[in-house]
Amino acid sequence: MAAHTSKPTENPHLQFSKAVRGLRAPLAGVSGVSCIGNVLMLTGPLFMMLVYNKVLTSKSVPTLVALCALTLLLYCFYGFLEGLRGKLMARVGITFDHRLAPSLFLATLRLPLHFGPHARQHDPLQDLATVRNFLMGPGPSALLDLPWIPIYFGVLYAVHPLLAAMALAGAGLLVLLSIASQALTKSTLRNANQSAVSTFSLLMDVRRNSEAAAAMSMGDDLCKRWGGGYVNAISHARDQADQASVFGAVSKALRLVLQSGMLALGAYLVIDSNMSPGGMMACSIILGRALAPIDQAIAYAPSATAAWQAFKRVKTLTSSLPKAQAQQHGMPRPSKTLSVRDIAIAPPGCAAATVAGVSFEIEAGDALGVIGPSGCGKSTLVRALVGAWSTARGEIRFDNAMISHYSPETLAASIGHLPQTIELFDGTIAENIARFRKEASTKDVVDAARLAGVHEMILTFPKGYDTPVGEGGMTLSGGQRQRIGLARAVFGNPFLVVLDEPNSNLDPLGEQSLNEAIQRMRQAGQIVVIVAHRPSAIFAANKILSLRSGRAEMFGSKKHVLAALFPRAGQPHKPAEVVNGGAAPAPAQPASVPAGSGASPAVASLDLTRMRKMAATQKAANV
Numbered sequence: 202m203a204a205h206t207s208k209p210t211e212n213p214h215l216q217f218s219k220a221v222r223g224l225r226a227p228l229a230g231v232s233g234v235s236c237i238g239n240v241l242m243l244t245g246p247l248f249m250m251l252v253y254n255k256v257l258t259s260k261s262v263p264t265l266v267a268l269c270a271l272t273l274l275l276y277c278f279y280g281f282l283e284g285l286r287g288k289l290m291a292r293v294g295i296t297f298d299h300r301l302a303p304s305l306f307l308a309t310l311r312l313p314l315h316f317g318p319h320a321r322q323h324d325p326l327q328d329l330a331t332v333r334n335f336l337m338g339p340g341p342s343a344l345l346d347l348p349w350i351p352i353y354f355g356v357l358y359a360v361h362p363l364l365a366a367m368a369l370a371g372a373g374l375l376v377l378l379s380i381a382s383q384a385l386t387k388s389t390l391r392n393a394n395q396s397a398v399s400t401f402s403l404l405m406d407v408r409r410n411s412e413a414a415a416a417m418s419m420g421d422d423l424c425k426r427w428g429g430g431y432v433n434a435i436s437h438a439r440d441q442a443d444q445a446s447v448f449g450a451v452s453k454a455l456r457l458v459l460q461s462g463m464l465a466l467g468a469y470l471v472i473d474s475n476m477s478p479g480g481m482m483a484c485s486i487i488l489g490r491a492l493a494p495i496d497q498a499i500a501y502a503p504s505a506t507a508a509w510q511a512f513k514r515v516k517t518l519t520s521s522l523p524k525a526q527a528q529q530h531g532m533p534r535p536s537k538t539l540s541v542r543d544i545a546i547a548p549p550g551c552a553a554a555t556v557a558g559v560s561f562e563i564e565a566g567d568a569l570g571v572i573g574p575s576g577c578g579k580s581t582l583v584r585a586l587v588g589a590w591s592t593a594r595g596e597i598r599f600d601n602a603m604i605s606h607y608s609p610e611t612l613a614a615s616i617g618h619l620p621q622t623i624e625l626f627d628g629t630i631a632e633n634i635a636r637f638r639k640e641a642s643t644k645d646v647v648d649a650a651r652l653a654g655v656h657e658m659i660l661t662f663p664k665g666y667d668t669p670v671g672e673g674g675m676t677l678s679g680g681q682r683q684r685i686g687l688a689r690a691v692f693g694n695p696f697l698v699v700l701d702e703p704n705s706n707l708d709p710l711g712e713q714s715l716n717e718a719i720q721r722m723r724q725a726g727q728i729v730v731i732v733a734h735r736p737s738a739i740f741a742a743n744k745i746l747s748l749r750s751g752r753a754e755m756f757g758s759k760k761h762v763l764a765a766l767f768p769r770a771g772q773p774h775k776p777a778e779v780v781n782g783g784a785a786p787a788p789a790q791p792a793s794v795p796a797g798s799g800a801s802p803a804v805a806s807l808d809l810t811r812m813r814k815m816a817a818t819q820k821a822a823n824v
């Protein structure tokens with residue numbers, strides 16, 4: 202059974218259904234092996250019966266030797282089949298995992314974008330591991346033996362109906378015990394899982410923010426908070442173990458009672474001349490064989506329940522993630538315009554929009570500066586522009602085509618993004634710049650680094666482009682991370698490059714490189730969107746979108762917007778092109794913007810003096 206990996210771009214739900222369907226054939230094979238194995242399990246009782254009834258009565262040593270040889274052969278074959286069944290189940294588990302893991306990895310990436318703060322409740326890859334481990338363990342084999350119980354009962358019935366009745370009553374009791382055990386452990390298991398997930402999330406947060414925790418001596422308090430969830434998870438695990446051991450002990454005792462009861466009943470039937478002593482021994486063994494799968498099912502019930510719950514969680518999650526929309530085949534890479542039409546954006550997991558009523562259109566060669574006070578929605582807007590967050594209303598179009606009509610490959614090649622929090626991944630500088638694309642050439646990586654003005658800086662590292670950046674880029678300084686993040690954003694000359702506060706960690710040299718890079722991208726016919734707090738970041742921009750309280754306040758050429766926002770004394774207030782079809786800027790009370798965020802003036806966070814100076818410089822330079 203060759204394990205093959207799924208195409209990770211497919212819908213996770215589709216991939217899940219495929220993986221489940223893919224289990225059918227191998228499980229049918231394992232059932233076939235189980236079937237032969239269970240027939241072979243009758244070897245022991247038959248051997249015993251023949252020894253008692255034939256060999257002992259005839260006192261024939263050759264018959265005994267022949268019987269022993271045959272039994273040995275059959276047991277060897279049985280052993281081979283058991284081994285084969287175990288190996289097959291291991292491969293079933295691995296194949297299921299391989300088919301789902303890539304799409305569940307992608308689903309994990311999308312969780313925060315879809316569920317927002319509730320994303321931590323899901324850990325599909327951990328759930329997949331639970332299912333895989335169950336499939337690879339002895340649990341499924343025990344379950345596959347269950348359908349054979351009636352056949353053993355049939356054999357007992359053929360020997361004597363009373364034996365079958367007794368076995369049936371015992372099996373019924375064991376099944377009831379198993380159902381009660383499952384019902385009781387189910388909620389304990391769910392609670393244990395929830396506590397474990399929340400404890401793990403906090404642990405990850407602590408690891409990520411260890412500097413702040415250490416600097417402010419938050420360790421003890423964080424430990425108390427983590428400990429609460431941890432103790433909870435552990436006590437759930439203890440409850441579960443307690444329940445399992447009680448049920449296990451009761452079922453074991455019941456089985457022993459049944460075994461002895463069966464012997465007693467057999468002895469009574471022998472005394473009554475209704476059965477031979479060989480038959481009595483054989484029936485006792487058959488009963489043991491008939492009850493073994495039930496016993497095992499009880500033993501494996503907790504892991505089976507955990508695997509079933511994990512399986513259902515993965516199923517629910519994959520079906521709740523948005524499906525990829527139909528893409529138009531052969532859509533070329535965009536090269537002309539970016540149009541935003543009356544969009545509203547709600548953060549993932551939130552019902553209310555924090556940005557609404559934003560419209561603008563920019564063309565190849567434009568650089569748009571997005572300005573406004575903290576919390577006015579700049580990052581929210583650019584997250585929607587790059588497709589990380591979806592829009593609740595309105596449209597974002599590249600060259601007049603909806604963004605969703607482009608294939609993921611085309612979008613990946615057409616969009617570059619430098620987020621506000623620079624997120625580098627554990628790998629080398631070259632790998633990070635190349636976005637971990639295996640097929641990226643060294644030339645493309647160096648070109649991107651040159652464009653971002655970071656090539657010389659990279660060469661100063663002892664290992665140059667092969668320098669490992671560490672987890673989250675921790676071996677680099679903030680400014681170095683930002684400049685490498687810029688190189689990653691411009692890698693492959695994407696049509697749209699979105700930079701969220703790209704100069705927040707840069708020195709003057711870095712800012713100069715940034716502005717030169719923006720100028721070069723404009724000349725190359727790319728579109729650059731820059732979110733800015735510091736005026737120097739929008740030096741190379743030719744258009745400005747001013748946001749206020751989640752609404753577009755002004756949009757137009759930089760000269761006009763800056764003149765409108767910062768009129769000089771005595772200078773006529775020349776209004777910029779007004780958005781929303783000529784309507785006045787919307788009142789500063791958009792949907793659900795938290796109170797207080799609209800209180801500050803539109804560009805209060807920008808340094809007004811520097812901004813005025815810049816407006817004058819731009820006017821002189823006529824940018």
Ligand SMILES: Nc1ncnc2c1ncn2[C@@H]1O[C@H](COP(=O)(O)OP(=O)(O)OP(=O)(O)O)[C@@H](O)[C@H]1O
Nearest residue numbers: 548551555574575576577578579580581582795798
């Ligand atoms: N993931 C989120 N979930 C819920 N609300 C969010 C989320 N991200 C942002 N917000 C809210 O949306 C509003 C806009 O936030 P955004 O980050 O877009 O502002 P910003 O203009 O980029 O601010 P800054 O200049 O400080 O970076 C804020 O009120 C913020 O509280």
